[in-house]
Amino acid sequence: MRMAWPAALVHLFTALGAVCALLATRAALSGAWEQVFGWLGIALIIDGIDGTFARLADVKTRLPRFSGDRLDLVIDYMTYVFVPALALLQAGFLGSQGWGVVLGSIILLSSLFHFSDTESKSEDHSFVGFPAIWNIVAFYVFAFSMPTAVAVARELFPGLSNADAPQPVLSELLESGRLGVSTGEGFFAYPDPEAVAQTRDRLLSSVLGILAEAKG
Numbered sequence: 001m002r003m004a005w006p007a008a009l010v011h012l013f014t015a016l017g018a019v020c021a022l023l024a025t026r027a028a029l030s031g032a033w034e035q036v037f038g039w040l041g042i043a044l045i046i047d048g049i050d051g052t053f054a055r056l057a058d059v060k061t062r063l064p065r066f067s068g069d070r071l072d073l074v075i076d077y078m079t080y081v082f083v084p085a086l087a088l089l090q091a092g093f094l095g096s097q098g099w100g101v102v103l104g105s106i107i108l109l110s111s112l113f114h115f116s117d118t119e120s121k122s123e124d125h126s127f128v129g130f131p132a133i134w135n136i137v138a139f140y141v142f143a144f145s146m147p148t149a150v151a152v153a154r155e156l157f158p159g160l161s162n163a164d165a166p167q168p169v170l171s172e173l174l175e176s177g178r179l180g181v182s183t184g185e186g187f188f189a190y191p192d193p194e195a196v197a198q199t200r201d202r203l204l205s206s207v208l209g210i211l212a213e214a215k216g
Helices: 001-029 032-056 067-088 097-116 134-143 146-160 166-177 193-215
Strands: none
Touching: 001 032, 001 067, 001 166, 067 097, 067 134, 134 193
16 A cells, blocks of 8 residues: 555646646636736646656556546646636637637537547647647737737627627727737736747747647
C-alpha cells in the first residue's frame, strides 16, 4: 500500500487543475480577467508536467483502478473549454442575450465530441482536427487590440443578435483609449507592450503550427 502513495500524489497533483478551474470560474464571474488567465496558466503548467510525474511513479501499475488519462480529460475540458467559453460569454465577445449562450453552447458541445472521440489523436500523439484549445483562443481574443474587436462586434450584432451593439464594457474600453497591447492597457495592463506583442506573436505562430500539423 505504501508503494501506491507516489502514484496517488501524482493523481492529486493532476486534480489540482480542477481547483484552478474553480478559481478561474469565480474570477470570470467577477470580471477579474487577469486572474482568469492566471489560473488557466497554472492549470496549463500542471497539465504539461503531470505526465512526466505519472511515468516516474508508474501510476498505471501501482494504481490500476484509477485512470490518469480519464482524470486528465475531465480537467482539460474544464480548463481548455468550459472556463474559456464562460470568460468569452461574460466579457461579451460571444454576444448578448440568447445569442451569446447559443455560441457558448456550440463551443461546449462541439468540444465534447472532440474529447469523447477515441481517434482524436494520431499514433504520434498529434491532434486530428481542431484540438479544442479554447483557452488559447480566448487569450488571443482578450489580448488583441480593442478597436478590431469592437468594430467587428458592431458590424455583426445587428444581423446575428437581438442586441444592436456589443456589451458596453467593450465600447467603454475603446472610448477610454484602453486598446490592448498597442496602448499598454485593455482588459489587462501591459507594462512592456512590445515584449508582450512579441510573446503573443510567437505563441500564435506555435498555435497555427499545431493546427496545421493536426489538419495534415
